[in-house]
Amino acid sequence: MKGMGNHALINKGVNMKNKQLFALKLKRQLVWYSFIIVSILTLGILTYLPMLTTIKYSFHDTQVLGFGEEKFIGLLNYQKIVNNSSFLKSIANTFILAILGLASIPIGFVLASLINNIGKSKWQSLFRVGFYFPNIITGVSVVLIFQIVLKANGGLLNNALSLLTGQKVTIGWLSDSRFSHLGATILSVWGSMGYSMLINLASLQSIPSEIYEAAEVDGASGFKQWLYITIPQMTSCFVFLFITSFINGLARFSDLFIIGGNTSAGRPGGTLQTILMYIYQFSFETPQYGIASAGAMILFILTFTITMINLKLTGFFKKK
Amino acid sequence: MKIKSKFRAIFLTMVIIASSLAGCASANKEAKEPSATPTQTAEKSEASNTTDESTNEEAASQVISEEAATLRLYGPGLFTTVGENGSTDIVTGVSKPGYKVVIDRWKEFYPNVELQIETIPWDNWRAATQTAALSGDVDVLLHGSSIVPVCEPIVSYLEKEPEVREAVGMMAMRKNVELAPLSEYIPYGLTITVNPVMVVIDKEIFEHYGVELPNYESWTMQDIVDLAKKTTGTDPVTGKQTYGMSMIAANSTNKNYIWSSRAFNNAIFEWGETLGTTKVNFNNDLTRKTLNYLTELVSFASPDYAEGLDMAVAYTADNNLAMFIIEDAYSAYNTIKAAGLENKYMFAALPKIEAGEFAGITSSHMGDWNMAICNNSKQKDLAWAFIKFMVTDEVVQQWLLDTYSIPANKAASSRLSEFMPDDYANSISYVVRTSPLEFSASANNCYDSGNFGTFANDLTTVINEMAQGNMDVEAAIQFVQKNVDDYLGTLK
Numbered sequence: 136m137k138g139m140g141n142h143a144l145i146n147k148g149v150n151m152k153n154k155q156l157f158a159l160k161l162k163r164q165l166v167w168y169s170f171i172i173v174s175i176l177t178l179g180i181l182t183y184l185p186m187l188t189t190i191k192y193s194f195h196d197t198q199v200l201g202f203g204e205e206k207f208i209g210l211l212n213y214q215k216i217v218n219n220s221s222f223l224k225s226i227a228n229t230f231i232l233a234i235l236g237l238a239s240i241p242i243g244f245v246l247a248s249l250i251n252n253i254g255k256s257k258w259q260s261l262f263r264v265g266f267y268f269p270n271i272i273t274g275v276s277v278v279l280i281f282q283i284v285l286k287a288n289g290g291l292l293n294n295a296l297s298l299l300t301g302q303k304v305t306i307g308w309l310s311d312s313r314f315s316h317l318g319a320t321i322l323s324v325w326g327s328m329g330y331s332m333l334i335n336l337a338s339l340q341s342i343p344s345e346i347y348e349a350a351e352v353d354g355a356s357g358f359k360q361w362l363y364i365t366i367p368q369m370t371s372c373f374v375f376l377f378i379t380s381f382i383n384g385l386a387r388f389s390d391l392f393i394i395g396g397n398t399s400a401g402r403p404g405g406t407l408q409t410i411l412m413y414i415y416q417f418s419f420e421t422p423q424y425g426i427a428s429a430g431a432m433i434l435f436i437l438t439f440t441i442t443m444i445n446l447k448l449t450g451f452f453k454k455k
Numbered sequence: 456m457k458i459k460s461k462f463r464a465i466f467l468t469m470v471i472i473a474s475s476l477a478g479c480a481s482a483n484k485e486a487k488e489p490s491a492t493p494t495q496t497a498e499k500s501e502a503s504n505t506t507d508e509s510t511n512e513e514a515a516s517q518v519i520s521e522e523a524a525t526l527r528l529y530g531p532g533l534f535t536t537v538g539e540n541g542s543t544d545i546v547t548g549v550s551k552p553g554y555k556v557v558i559d560r561w562k563e564f565y566p567n568v569e570l571q572i573e574t575i576p577w578d579n580w581r582a583a584t585q586t587a588a589l590s591g592d593v594d595v596l597l598h599g600s601s602i603v604p605v606c607e608p609i610v611s612y613l614e615k616e617p618e619v620r621e622a623v624g625m626m627a628m629r630k631n632v633e634l635a636p637l638s639e640y641i642p643y644g645l646t647i648t649v650n651p652v653m654v655v656i657d658k659e660i661f662e663h664y665g666v667e668l669p670n671y672e673s674w675t676m677q678d679i680v681d682l683a684k685k686t687t688g689t690d691p692v693t694g695k696q697t698y699g700m701s702m703i704a705a706n707s708t709n710k711n712y713i714w715s716s717r718a719f720n721n722a723i724f725e726w727g728e729t730l731g732t733t734k735v736n737f738n739n740d741l742t743r744k745t746l747n748y749l750t751e752l753v754s755f756a757s758p759d760y761a762e763g764l765d766m767a768v769a770y771t772a773d774n775n776l777a778m779f780i781i782e783d784a785y786s787a788y789n790t791i792k793a794a795g796l797e798n799k800y801m802f803a804a805l806p807k808i809e810a811g812e813f814a815g816i817t818s819s820h821m822g823d824w825n826m827a828i829c830n831n832s833k834q835k836d837l838a839w840a841f842i843k844f845m846v847t848d849e850v851v852q853q854w855l856l857d858t859y860s861i862p863a864n865k866a867a868s869s870r871l872s873e874f875m876p877d878d879y880a881n882s883i884s885y886v887v888r889t890s891p892l893e894f895s896a897s898a899n900n901c902y903d904s905g906n907f908g909t910f911a912n913d914l915t916t917v918i919n920e921m922a923q924g925n926m927d928v929e930a931a932i933q934f935v936q937k938n939v940d941d942y943l944g945t946l947k
Contacts, residue, residue, distance in 0.1 A: 199604040201589040215945045221909060221938060288758035310705075310761040311923050396706020396763060397578070400912035403761075404920045419581040421908055422604065426945075 243331025530597025
């Protein structure tokens with residue numbers, strides 16, 4: 136009995152201790168959660184709730200959000216826009232522009248290599264800042280500048296091409312639908328190559344110098360060092376830039392909207408109308424919020440799928 | 456100590472509850488106040504009506520209301536441009552009085568109704584206005600009638616007060632199958648100021664080429680082409696390159712379709728009982744004629760037209776455009792005046808309509824700045840009183856003229872010649888005087904930007920593509936027709 140009593144006392148003591156430990160753990164957890172609760176609530180209310188609402192509206196016949204009767208119509212909005220040639224064209228435009236925009240990665244890499252070769256000096260800092268500078272200029276100013284640079288009649292680029300070819304060049308880079316994809320890409324690459332250069336440079340400078348020294352001892356030429364050491368070491372940087380640039384490309388809107396003269400028509404000839412501009416058109420210009428929501432969901436699915444494929448291909452899900 | 460703390464806590468809780476109840480009470484009060492109709496306010500305040508000498512006949516019918524309320528206004532337009540206390544244009548040096556004039560005048564009739572005005576720029580105004588309307592905190596939408604689903608039709612108000620309809624030269628009209636057959640227009644708001652589309656003519660360039668100035672009340676579509684052709688080339692006097700015609704900017708060249716299709720009387724709509732059963736007969740010979748006409752006319756424009764850079768030296772002594780089409784007549788006049796070039800230019804209305812119901816009048820259409828009642832407002836009657844006040848009150852009309860705007864009020868706009876020379880004022884007045892009430896830049900018998908999906912954007916696309924030589928007229932017509940048909944098909 137005495138033994139039993141001691142055992143019960145010990146059990147009681149362990150229970151008490153467990154409870155205290157649990158209370159302590161909970162208290163600590165609550166402290167940690169208290170730090171992120173505001174962010175979680177903000178994210179939930181301002182991001183996920185509108186997302187869920189958009190899903191709901193994509194299945195409804197809604198003209199203007201919050202006004203008029205909302206009728207459930209199933210997948211009809213999706214059917215409407217998938218069969219709409221303008222929407223399909225806007226998807227094609229979005230992908231063409233996003234893919235062409237990836238040119239900023241190799242350009243940024245070449246710039247970073249050149250700047251890195253200068254060695255750490257004030258000149259390197261100057262070029263680093265100089266090439267990054269376009270990245271901090273507002274989009275509107277960039278478009279205004281490039282409207283002059285890329286204009287058909289006496290634009291800077293056409294003048295340079297005229298000088299090189301010996302013939303008068305009058306290409307409407309932003310006004311002729313045959314060249315507008317290229318024109319819009321020149322504009323975006325100019326704006327983003329500084330960022331690409333900076334990431335590439337940081338990555339280049341993190342490659343251990345011992346590898347190059349060993350290769351040099353083995354008699355590897357500069358080109359071979361670049362091909363067999365630099366490029367493989369830069370893979371993760373390229374992947375990062377590829378994913379971020381591509382997703383940014385899919386979400387391109389404001390510069391193209393301004394090029395088109397503040398309309399979502401995607402001037403010239405609808406060639407610069409991206410999915411976002413198509414969605415904007417049906418949200419605010421000719422309000423059909425149900426169709427716009429369906430477009431937004433398709434854009435979400437496309438972006439999500441591409442990101443997943445990228446992550447899969449780059450081994451993000453592999454267990455280390 | 457513990458008891459003291461408890462009492463303190465109870466006291467604070469009671470304070471919170473009491474404040475909340477007080478807040479609710481005042482909110483309820485505000486919600487109830489709007490029910491006071493103009494008729495009711497008239498009964499209450501007839502005796503105390505002021506005898507202000509400056510009050511005109513319409514304004515005299517306004518009454519002093521003692522009801523307390525707050526009327527909330529939201530949107531872009533003139534209020535944004537001038538601000539509460541006025542503004543000065545840095546280019547022209549022109550000063551404009553602020554909307555405080557309107558507030559002060561309103562206070563004379565409604566001393567206890569506070570005007571809460573939230574102004575926004577034109578950028579992204581539709582999105583902002585829709586969001587504001589959705590919040591339920593707006594009574595009057597500034598330029599709201601272009602977004603029909605958020606506006607209250609004002610048919611019943613106009614039936615009660617027909618003199619308001621008579622007073623104005625234009626009204627914000629749209630179509631609504633639930634209220635009337637689609638062939639009829641429903642007024643959704645009152646137009647406060649108008650912007651007629653005008654042609655600016657450089658008289659000097661015409662003189663240099665020895666070309667006679669046109670009579671804008673009788674000139675034809677072919678006359679414009681002939682004049683543009685004659686004035687494109689090397690100026691015989693200055694030796695500089697000049698261009699015959701610069702139309703409305705390429706990024707909104709669908710507006711060039713509005714006036715030209717109207718001039719050719721290309722009425723394309725076959726209204727059904729609903730939009731789903733309505734037909735748009737875009738594929739016709741008059742559309743071919745219109746699109747070919749615009750392509751021909753654009754060939755006399757500056758090579759910078761497509762990029763919107765052709766107007767760089769317009770309104771200067773070095774202007775190289777013999778004719779150019781504008782949408783902001785009063786601002787254009789101010790710029791000309793500020794540059795001291797009033798004798799160099801003149802305004803003209805666009806050519807006359809060739810056939811149909813409106814044959815013989817100008818094909819110039821008018822843009823507008825309007826006000827509408829938000830359809831979820833709890834103070835609709837008060838909102839109506841305000842927008843009516845904006846188009847009928849004499850002091851407000853004078854303020855509109857002082858801000859270099861063209862009032863929609865016919866009596867006020869006829870006074871335009873007091874503010875600018877006849878070479879400018881007469882043609883503007885001609886357009887305002889002759890334009891049909893329902894003919895606007897957004898909805899008319901030849902064009903409708905609100906009901907047919909991407910119709911407006913598609914027109915911009917094809918007209919620009921034809922101008923660049925990337926599309927022929929048949930491909931253009933097929934493109935637009937298919938998109939309209941696809942869109943209407945989704946409404947069935």
